[in-house]
Amino acid sequence: MEKSRPRILVTNDDGIHAPGIYALYEAMKEIGDPYVVAPDSERSAVGHAITLSDPLRVWEFERNGHFFGWAVNGTPADCVKLGVKAILNFQPDLVVSGINQGPNTALNVIYSGTVSAATEGTIMGIPSIAFSLTSFRRDDFSVATRFAKQLARTVLKHGLPPGTLLNVNIPALPASEIKGIRITRQGRGRYEEYFEKRTDPMNRVYYWLSGTKLFLDTEDDVDEVAISQHYISITPLQFDLTDYKMLEELKNWEIEF
Amino acid sequence: MEKSRPRILVTNDDGIHAPGIYALYEAMKEIGDPYVVAPDSERSAVGHAITLSDPLRVWEFERNGHFFGWAVNGTPADCVKLGVKAILNFQPDLVVSGINQGPNTALNVIYSGTVSAATEGTIMGIPSIAFSLTSFRRDDFSVATRFAKQLARTVLKHGLPPGTLLNVNIPALPASEIKGIRITRQGRGRYEEYFEKRTDPMNRVYYWLSGTKLFLDTEDDVDEVAISQHYISITPLQFDLTDYKMLEELKNWEIEF
Numbered sequence: 410m411e412k413s414r415p416r417i418l419v420t421n422d423d424g425i426h427a428p429g430i431y432a433l434y435e436a437m438k439e440i441g442d443p444y445v446v447a448p449d450s451e452r453s454a455v456g457h458a459i460t461l462s463d464p465l466r467v468w469e470f471e472r473n474g475h476f477f478g479w480a481v482n483g484t485p486a487d488c489v490k491l492g493v494k495a496i497l498n499f500q501p502d503l504v505v506s507g508i509n510q511g512p513n514t515a516l517n518v519i520y521s522g523t524v525s526a527a528t529e530g531t532i533m534g535i536p537s538i539a540f541s542l543t544s545f546r547r548d549d550f551s552v553a554t555r556f557a558k559q560l561a562r563t564v565l566k567h568g569l570p571p572g573t574l575l576n577v578n579i580p581a582l583p584a585s586e587i588k589g590i591r592i593t594r595q596g597r598g599r600y601e602e603y604f605e606k607r608t609d610p611m612n613r614v615y616y617w618l619s620g621t622k623l624f625l626d627t628e629d630d631v632d633e634v635a636i637s638q639h640y641i642s643i644t645p646l647q648f649d650l651t652d653y654k655m656l657e658e659l660k661n662w663e664i665e666f
Numbered sequence: 667m668e669k670s671r672p673r674i675l676v677t678n679d680d681g682i683h684a685p686g687i688y689a690l691y692e693a694m695k696e697i698g699d700p701y702v703v704a705p706d707s708e709r710s711a712v713g714h715a716i717t718l719s720d721p722l723r724v725w726e727f728e729r730n731g732h733f734f735g736w737a738v739n740g741t742p743a744d745c746v747k748l749g750v751k752a753i754l755n756f757q758p759d760l761v762v763s764g765i766n767q768g769p770n771t772a773l774n775v776i777y778s779g780t781v782s783a784a785t786e787g788t789i790m791g792i793p794s795i796a797f798s799l800t801s802f803r804r805d806d807f808s809v810a811t812r813f814a815k816q817l818a819r820t821v822l823k824h825g826l827p828p829g830t831l832l833n834v835n836i837p838a839l840p841a842s843e844i845k846g847i848r849i850t851r852q853g854r855g856r857y858e859e860y861f862e863k864r865t866d867p868m869n870r871v872y873y874w875l876s877g878t879k880l881f882l883d884t885e886d887d888v889d890e891v892a893i894s895q896h897y898i899s900i901t902p903l904q905f906d907l908t909d910y911k912m913l914e915e916l917k918n919w920e921i922e923f
Contacts, residue, residue, distance in 0.1 A: 456713030456743075457776045464872035465861070486713070487875075495861040495873055516789065519714045519905050532773065532856060559922050567919060572854075573912045590923055592916045594908040597829075599789060604722070604752040615721035616752055618744075641923060645912035648776050651851040655830045655902035659849045662824060665816050666847055666898060 415441035415502040415565050418492050418530070421509065422485045422522025424451045425470050425478060429508035432550035433540065434477070436558045437505060440565075444501065445470075445478025446492030448485060448522075453511075457525040458484045465491055485526035493533055503565055504530030507540030508553050512578050514543075514632040514642065515598035515625075527574045528648060536569040543636050544581030552587060553579040556641055572649075578632060578642040591635040593642045596626040598633050672698035672759040672822050675749050675787070678766065679742045679779025681708045682727050682735060686765035689807035690797065691734070693815045694762060697822070701758065702727075702735020703749030705742060705779075710768075714782040715741045722748055742783035750790055760822055761787030764797030765810045769835050771800075771889040771899065772855035772882075784831045785905060793826040800893050801838030809844060810836040813898055829906075835889060835899040848892040850899045853883040855890050 417437045421430040425447035437443035449468075460483045470480040479496050481488050489504060506526035513521040523539045530537030538560060542553045556579055569575070576595075580587060600620035607615055626634055635642040674694045678687040682704035694700035706725075717740045727737040736753050738745050746761060763783035770778040780796045787794030795817060799810045813836055826832065833852075837844060857877035864872055883891055892899040 451719065454716045454718045456715040456782060458713040458715045459711045459777055459875065461711045461875060462708065464864070464866075464874055466870070466872050490859060490875065491861060491873060494859060495863065516905070518907060519785070520716055525713060528776070556923055563919060563921055570912060570915075573909045587923065590921055592913055594910070594913060595906050597906075602747060602751060604748060606752065607721070609721075613723070615723050616748060617721055618716065618718060618747065643916065643921070645909040645916055646907040647909035647912070648773070648907065649852050649854075650775060650903040650905065650907075652830045652902040652904035653851070655827060655904070656849055656851060658827075659900065659902055662820065664820055664847055664900070666813055666844065 416499065417441045417443045417503045417505060418489065418497065418501040419443045419445045420447045420485055420488045420506050420526045422448065422452045422455065422526065423510060424448050425480045428548055429510055429550060431472065432554050433505060433508050433557060436554035437561065440558055440562055444497055446481060446488045446496055447478060448488060449480040449482050452484050452522050454520045455484045455522040455525065456520050457486055457528060459486050460484060467496060485522040486529040489526050489529040501535055503561060504535050504537040505540065505557065505561060508550055508557065509541035511541065511545045512543040512636065513539060513541040513576060514578050514636060515596035518576060518595055524576055531572060531574040534571065536564050538564060538575045538577060541578045542581050543578050552584045572647050574646050576644045576646050578636055580636050580639050580641065582639060586639055587641060588639045591640040591642055593630050593632040593635045593644045595644055596631040596633045598625045599623055673756065674698045674700045674760045674762060675746065675758040676700045676702045677704045677742055677745045677763050677783045679705065679709045679712065679783065680767060681705050682737045685805055686767055686807060688729065689811050690762060690765050690814060693811035694818065697815055697819055701754055703738060703745045703753055704735060705745060706737040706739050709741050709779050711777045712741045712779040712782065713777050714743055714785060716743050717741060724753060742779040743786040746783050746786040758792055760818060761792050761794035762797065762814065762818060765807055765814065766798035768798065768802045769800040769893065770796060770798040770833060771835050771893060772853035775833060775852055781833055788829060788831040791828065793821050795821060795832045795834060798835045799838050800835050809841050829904050831903050833901045833903050835893055837893050837896050837898065839896060843896055844898060845896045848897040848899055850887050850889040850892045850901045852901055853888040853890045855882045856880055
């Protein structure tokens with residue numbers, strides 16, 4: 410028997426209109442009281458951006474004729490900060506971000522708004538999880554929400570160490586085809602990028618980013634590899650970016666001033 | 667005798683108009699051929715954002731009546747990507763970002779546009795360095811540029827391992843007061859944040875992020891501590907965010923699906 414229902418902040422980077430956040434909200438209702446604070450529009454690939462030079466505004470957002478949550482003209486990280494400090498005015502027991510459509514694995518992690526929201530929760534001392542479904546097309550969130558509930562329950566029970574968040578990627582497959590869960594590390598895969606040069610109707614040049622995914626890892630314990638083998642991938646992340654190996658080496662460099 | 671002059675991509679997050687990028691450009695001219703590709707306006711605290719949903723545009727920007735560089739309506743990471751792949755069309759020998767006004771130390775590193783530009787250069791396989799002067803007010807870049815030249819020369823000679831960049835913070839002090847150089851790790855210091863709630867002339871509520879810096883480290887080898895002791899801080903960074911300690915612990919959790 411729980412003393413009280415856990416209070417869960419729900420956010421994402423696809424925007425408060427997205428189907429993924431609705432699925433996550435419905436799942437969290439089964440294990441606690443969810444509070445949605447999410448961007449008013451899509452904010453993908455915003456990295457860990459926060460809004461310093463513009464005012465943030467908030468309005469109430471309805472879904473199916475009922476209050477669903479607060480929409481913010483900011484980034485996912487803004488939503489977590491503003492949600493906790495100015496909207497909820499209490500420290501939630503958990504932050505969940507997603508369910509993102511598309512993987513947040515390998516080097517994409519550093520561009521991910523979904524992950525940045527969970528990072529911000531972690532910085533604020535709240536256990537936090539980022540959830541992504543590894544397909545841009547599939548709108549069936551049933552496997553992802555089932556697992557999100559399980560994992561959220563487990564994290565509410567265990568807690569997470571200060572400074573650690575979980576980055577979860579769920580294959581876009583029917584439950585029967587999922588082989589299990591794998592604890593993974595962040596891969597090195599990245600995009601080989603190029604820019605399409607186009608001309609607008611006023612004959613001005615513009616560029617559009619495009620690219621091809623490079624898979625650079627083959628080991629089973631890498632996030633992308635686990636996904637490709639039909640496993641749910643859980644990667645614990647932290648945000649000390651120090652390269653400790655290079656730190657020792659740099660001490661031997663003769664750098665003058 | 668060098669075979670040819672090194673080609674150096676110069677960018678920042680304060681915008682192509684900022685005094686810091688001009689100072690860095692002038693410094694790089696003394697050791698190679700600098701090419702400036704920078705945001706058309708300030709893009710601070712953009713994290714590692716890239717622009718996916720808007721077209722990127724480029725125009726030529728003058729300073730003192732001469733061509734200075736290319737201005738881009740994007741983030742620092744966009745500038746590096748677009749600079750290499752669509753403007754320069756060659757792989758530069760070095761990417762330098764800055765000179766930022768204000769420190770990029772401790773947890774601020776994950777929000778930093780200055781650092782994200784150097785990260786993007788590193789991802790593209792180019793040795794990259796982020797430079798920050800630890801004051802928002804002081805416009806004297808002479809110490810910072812003198813050191814930037816030294817370090818750029820050293821990095822051009824040594825190279826950097828794949829996946830490693832250097833994050834450099836220079837105290838805003840006269841050269842005579844700088845005690846030396848320290849190789850450091852990223853600190854844990856962060857902001858204790860709050861939002862100022864205000865009302866606009868049309869009586870609508872908006873919020874403005876504010877905060878107080880928390881210094882959470884005392885060890886000499888931490889970036890912020892080195893700066894406070896009047897040392898130039900060099901932190902090697904990498905972008906595998908995996909929490910390897912937690913990875914082992916998570917394997918003992920019983921997570922069901």
